[in-house]
Amino acid sequence: xxxxxxxxxDPMREAGKSLAKGALLLGLFLIGFGMLVFVLxxxxxxxxxxxxxxAGFSAIGYAIRIFWATRRxxxxxxxxxxxxxxxxxxxxE
Numbered sequence: 001x002x003x004x005x006x007x008x009x010d011p012m013r014e015a016g017k018s019l020a021k022g023a024l025l026l027g028l029f030l031i032g033f034g035m036l037v038f039v040l041x042x043x044x045x046x047x048x049x050x051x052x053x054x055a056g057f058s059a060i061g062y063a064i065r066i067f068w069a070t071r072r073x074x075x076x077x078x079x080x081x082x083x084x085x086x087x088x089x090x091x092x093e
Contacts, residue, residue, distance in 0.1 A: 037044055
């Protein structure tokens with residue numbers, strides 16, 4: 001009688017049971033999330049719109065910085081940076 005407490009059973013059966021539990025929980029989660037989106041669609045649309053607005057403003061800011069940097073490069077006569085000298089090593093000197 002004591003042997004059945006230590007016997008784990010068939011490993012394939014245990015793996016199948018745990019896989020079925022995971023699939024059941026995933027299915028319930030997906031159904032719940034779908035119902036949440038259906039009920040609160042205005043909120044989710046607002047969040048998605050806010051994300052797109054933030055990404056758009058970020059892209060515009062990045063473009064302005066690039067335009068400003070290229071304008072600074074074109075205005076300077078000696079190059080982009082002041083007081084920068086390029087030193088090269090000539091092995092034949």
